[in-house]
Amino acid sequence: MYTAHFNLKEQPFGLTPNTAFFLNAKGHREALNMLQVALSSGEGFIKVVGEVGTGKTMLCRKLLNTLDNESYYTVYIPNPLLNPNALYRAIAEELGIKCKTRDGINEYQAAINQQLFELVAEGKKVVLVIDEAQAMPSKSLEALRLISNLETETSKLVHIVLFGQPELDRMLEHSSLRQLRQRITFSYDLSALDYDGTRNYINHRSATAGSNGAPLFSDNAVALVFRASKGVPRLVNILCHKSLMVAYGKGLAQVDKKQMMAAIRDTQGLEVNGRLKVIGLCLSFVAVTIAVALLLVLPGASV
Missing domain, CATH: 3.40.50.300 (P-loop containing nucleotide triphosphate hydrolases)
Structure with missing residues (x-):
């Protein structure tokens, strides 16, 4: 949904092992x-x-x-x-x-x-x-x-x-x-990526997917995703993908700390500041954002 919004050619944080996105970390x-x-x-x-x-x-x-x-x-x-x-x-x-x-x-x-x-x-x-x-x-x-x-x-x-x-x-x-x-x-x-490796990983995948303007993620968002994922690439992909959905639903050009935190809360088993972030019984912030985004792009859609 968000590739055109962020001027991307393809989704940068998919979970399939696409070697075009291989980072020489x-x-x-x-x-x-x-x-x-x-x-x-x-x-x-x-x-x-x-x-x-x-x-x-x-x-x-x-x-x-x-x-x-x-x-x-x-x-x-x-x-x-x-x-x-x-x-x-x-x-x-x-x-x-x-x-x-x-x-x-x-x-x-x-x-x-x-x-x-x-x-x-x-x-x-x-x-x-x-x-x-x-x-x-x-x-x-x-x-x-x-x-x-x-x-x-x-x-x-x-x-x-x-x-x-x-x-x-x-x-x-x-x-x-x-x-x-x-x-x-x-x-x-x-081993997992360190902080610099995580930042380079995010920037590399964004650029490979076609991003050539301002960074898609603020420094605060990168720091937060590193703390939550502990540098594990699969978790980095999940959090970056979800946070881009949130930013897209809000009409934002960049992911900041607030959107990344929403993605973390939506992902079971991640820990930030010593507190466990899990999915609640109600619809998560990310799910609501996706539903709103669908209303924007699908004529006749209802929630």
Whole structure:
């Protein structure tokens, strides 16, 4: 609703991992550099861990986009809540292997092994990227280790990158996964943004969406969103999106502290000044603002 009001080409704070909005912030830049160096040097297992909303999936997609098709063959598993047999089948299908319904682990292993040899013979590095790796059953993680054993005399046949929440680290501490844990040669802990990073993040996404005039958010609004979100990009997106709705409904050209506070009150579980801000039983300020805005843009609409 508000893109035209703020002279934007698109919504700047969506929750989908659109790599056009990727910000080369310190943590994400360091993580991406680590991934690229580790893959280019032929490491077998690489791990990136971060809390919910810190941008792991965005980083994952960015990595996939940077791996050129001439040098790399990528296999992407976004939902790894699979038993070993289903995991092998998913990997085989991503490798272009035609699977039969009667195939089992042994058949998948043999087909995957053969396909990996062929791809490496063509000069490709095969990269298996698994997002939300903390959701994997322990037996499936062990099955991954067995795939990582595949190698020639000079190089690995497959390079595995795990993206996951901190629960992944706790899983890997289990004695049954100690062999896999020892094979992880590079890892990175992705943290939330600091204040400067949050401000740059907001300005970058605003500019990418087409903003080229006065800042969409006042300094007070930026300070408030940082305090409320603690620099977690997903929460920053939610609060900025809601506060832009409020500003649009009020006919304002910029989000200030009042509109940001309305967005915070509308978002359950956020804390500012030590007080918990939650949604009340009545319609929130943001919801009312959206309803008013709809009246302005939709002929015949009623509340």
